[in-house]
Amino acid sequence: MSSDPGGDVDVLLIGIDACCLPILEPLFEEDRVPTLQSIWEAGPSDELESQIPPWTASAWPSLYTGTNPGKHGVFDFLRYDGYDWGVVNADAVGEHSIWELLDHHGLESVVVNVPMTYPPDEINGAVVPGFTAPENPPCQPEGILDEIREEIGEYKVYPTPGGDADAFEEYVDSVGMRSDAFRYLADRFEPDFGFVQFQVTDTVFHQYGYEEELVAEIYEAVDREVDRILEETDPNVALLVSDHGLGKYEGEEFRLNTFLREHGYVETTRGGAGMPSWQTIREQSLRKGEEKTEREPTMLERGVATAAQFGITTRRVGRVLESVGLDEVAKRYAPAGIVKASDEQVDFAASRAYMRSRVETGVRINLEGRDPEGKVSKEEYETVREELIELLEGVEAPDGEPVFEDVARVEEYFEGPKVDRAVDVMTIPNDWNYFLSAQLRDELFAPPAEPWNHKLYGIVTATGPGIEEDADLSGAHLLDVAPTILSALGVPRSDRMDGAPLEVVPPSEEMTYPEHEEGASAAAAGEDVEDRLADLGYLE
Template sequence: MSDETIDTLLIGIDAACAPILDPLFEKDALPNLEAIVEDGASGPLESQIPPWTASAWPSLYTGVNPGKHGVFGFLAYEGYDWDVVNATHVREAALWELLSHHDMSSVVVNVPVTAPPPEIDGAVVPGYTAPENPACHPDGLLSEVHEEIGEYRVYPDPEREQPGEYVDLVRMRGAAFRYLADRFEPEFGFVQFQQTDSVFHEHPDRQDYVEEIYRAVDEEIGTLLEECDPDTVVVASDHGMGPYEKYELRVNEFLDEKGYVETTTGGSGMPAWLPMLNSQLREGEEARAPSPGLAGRAIGAAARVGITPARAGKALRAAGLEGLVKRVVPADARRAGNEQVDFAESTAYMRSRIELGLRMNVEGREPEGKIPEPEYESVREEIIEVLSAVETPDGEAMFEAVGPREEYFWGPHADEGVDVVMVPNEFEQFLSADFKGEVFGPPTEPYNHKLDGMVAIAGEGVDSDADLSGAHLFDVAPTLCAALGVPRSDRMDGDVLGAVGPTDEYDYPEFDGTVRETDDEEIEDRLSALGYLEGNE
C-alpha cells in the first residue's frame, strides 16, 4: 500500500445485527469488528420499510427513502410488466457521485444496485443485481482486478462446496478493495460483504457456516484497517436477521378468498428466482417469465379441471412425499399448473413479498385497471381495514401496521411503490405471494430479515460516548458526509449521527434520472436461491 490513507472507510455487512454478533463476540470470534464496536460509538440501526437488500442499500448510500430514489425491491414494475432494477433505477445521487461533485474520489466494491456504474472520480466494481463479470468504472477495471488478485466473482458458484465458496467470495472483496484503494488513493472507500446474509437464506440451520463466514469477514476487516489505515471507519448493515417462528400468510390466497384476487392457471406466472440464479445470470440466457413447456402445458390442462400441484402437494405433504414433485417435475411446469394471480382481472394483489405490500389495479394507471379512479381511496381504505383485522390461527395479530404508502414513502417516485404497506408483527410473521392451497402455514424460510441492523463509528474525531439510539438507515449517508467534511445534500432524509460533528446542507444539482432497461441476458437467476421472488412453485 502507498503512504496515503483513506479518510473514511464504510464497511457494509449485510444483515449484521446484535443477535448475530453478540454470541460471536462472546466467543472472541470477531476481534477486529468487536474492537470497532468497543472503541467507537455503536448501536442498533433501524432499517426502512421494506428492509430488503435491493431497496435498503440504495437508501443507505443516498440518504433518502425509496419514494425519492425509486427502488422498492429487486423488480421495477410498469403496468403488469417487470424489469430487474439496476443503478439507473436509483434516481438520486449516490454518495460517491456527491463526493465526485466536490472533487473527492471513491472506491466502491460489491455494493448492491450499482451496475451500470456512474462515471466518478475513482473506481466502482458493482455487486448484487449486476451480471457476473460486470462492466466496471473505469472501463477495463475488472480485467485489471483479475490480473492483480486472480479470480473475482460477483456471485457464488453453486458447484463449489459451502461454506468455502462463500469464504472465497469474502476474501475476493477484501483483496479487490485493497488493490483499488492502493491504485486510486481515494478519500472515501466502501466495501460490502453479502454472504453474511446469503448464508441464512441458503443454510439457515448451519450456525457453523455462519461463524466461519463472519470470521472470514472479520479477518478481511483486520487487513483492511491495517493496510488502508482509515482515519474514520463506519460499519453498517442494511437490516437485521433472525428466526421466523410464527406463521406464513399466503397473501394472495387470502385476497382470493376475500374476492380481491382473480386467479388463472396454465401460464408461466411470475419469474422464479431459482432458475434465474442457476442459469440465466451465469449462462447468459434471456431473463423473462419462463415458458411452461410440454410438462407445464400438461399440468396446466390438469389444473383447469381442478388437479393442481398445490392440491396435490397438500396430500403429498401428509404422506411425506412432497419432495417427489420437486425432483420429478420441472419448476416451470409446476408454476404452470399452480394457481397464479391474474393481474389484469384482480382488484389488488401482492406482486412480490419483499415489497411488504399490495398493488392495486386502477383504471387509467394499469393497462386493464378495474378500480375506477374516484373509488381508489375508498377501496384502499377497505383493503387496509380487512388486512388490519387478520389474525393468525393462534389469535395473534398478523400485522404490526397496515397503512397507505404515503405513511412510508414520500418524494417524486412514491407512486411507484405499493399502494398498501403491510408490516408483519415484530417481523416474526412471514408473508408469501404464492398459492399453496391454504391461507396459513409454517414460514417458508426459518430465518429472514429483521428491522434492526447495526452501526458502529470509530476513529479520529469520533465521540465514542455518543448515544446512537434512534439511528436510522437514512442517517448513514449524511453522517459520512460529515465525517468527510462535505455538506450533505439538502434532499437527504436522514440526520448526522452524534458521533461526528454536524455539517451544512447544500443544494445539490439534480442528477440524470433516466432509467435504462436491465441487460436481461444475465441478471435474475443469481438472486433466486435466496427466495426473494416466488414463482408459485
C-alpha cells in the same frame, strides 16, 4: 494484523449485510470476531434502524443516497411496467449516491460489491458492482475487473448457490475476494472515500438457514478482512454498518393473496401467467449476464399448463407421489417451469387488489388510469383502500396474535415523487415475526418457507482518529449514513436527504444538487440476477 502495503482512505464505509446484535453477541461471547468486538466495545456503537421494507435492493440505495424509497424509487428487486416486470438495477435509483456527490466536488471513491451499483457510475475512482449485477459485470473504469483478476486471482460476484461443503467454501472465499479487490483498488487509487460490502453474511442464512458453525465461519472471515482493510487503508473515519438485521420468524407464514382471493379482491388464472416465481426462473442460466427478463415456456410446460385447465395440477400429482414416498424426489428432479405452469396464479389484470411481491410488503390496487386494465375507479380508490386496511388490521394468526403491527396508506411510510411505484397499502408484520407470501395456496397459514429472515434493526459502529469517541448513536437510522459520510469529508450534504449526520463527526452544510437523471435500462437485468434472487428466496 497484515503488514502488506496498502493505500490510504480518508473515510471508509464497510457494509456487513444483515449484521445485528443477536448474531454478534454469541460470537462476542465465544471470542470468534475479535476485530468487530473491539471496535464495538471501544467506540460509539448502537443498533441501526433500517427502513420499511428492510430488504437489500431497497435498503442499500436508501443508505447510500440518504433518501427514502419515495425519492430514490426502489421498493423491490423488481420494477414494474403495468403488469410486466424486470429486475431492478442502479438505473432505477433516482437520487445521487455518496460517490456521485463526492465526484461533483472532485473527490475520488472506490466502491466494491455494493448492491444496486450495476451499471456503474462514471466517477473519479473505481466501481466494481455487487448484488443484482450479472457475473462479469461492466466496471468503472473499463477493464478494471480484468486488472483486479490479474492482481488477486479469481473474482466472482456470486459464489455458487449453497447446499454442500464445496459451495460453502466459495462463500468463505468470496469474503477474501471482496477484501483483496478493495485493498488493491485503495492502493491503486488512494481515494478520499472507500466503500466495501460483504453480502454473504446475509446469503448464508437464505441458503443454509441458521447453522451456527457456518455462520461463525463466515463472520470469522469477515472479521479477518475488516482487520486487514483497516490496517492497510488507515482511515481517519471508519463506519461499519448493516442494511437490516436478521433473525428467526416465530410466527406463521401468511399468504396474503390467498386471503385477498377469499375476500373477492384477487382473481386467478392457470398456465404460468402472473408475476415471476422461483419455479419459472430457477433453471435459467445464471451468470451469463444476458439482457433478458422473459422466458418462453417449453413444450412440456405448455402441455402441463393445458392439463391444469382440466384440474390436473402438480399439487394433485404431488399428493399421489407423497402417498408413495416419492414427493421429495419429484421436487428435486422435476423441471422447475412445470411446477409453475400448473399452479394457480394471480390474474393481475383481472383483480381489484393483490400482492405483487412479498418484498414490497403491501397490497397494490389495480387502479383505473394508472394500471393498464385497472378495475378500481379513481372515485372508488380511497374507499377500497379503507376497506383493505380495515380487513387486514383484523387478521389474526392461528394462536390469536395479530399478524400485522401496522396496516396503513403508503404515504404514511414514504414521501417523494416516486411513491406511485410503491404499493397502495403497507402491511407491516408484527415485530417482523410473520413471513408474508404472495403465493396462492389452499391454506391461509403455514410454517414459514424461510424461518430465518430479515429484521428491522442492524448495527452501526465507528472507529478512527477523526471520530467523536463519546458520540451517542442511539436512534441512528439507515438514512443517516450518507449525510454522515459527506460530513466526515467536509462536503455539503444534499438538502433532499431525509437523514441527518450522526454525532460521530461535525455536520456539514446543506446544498441543492442538480436533479438526478434516472437511467433507461432499469428493467433489463440479466437472467443470472433472476436466478440469484430465486435461490435466495426473494422471488417465490
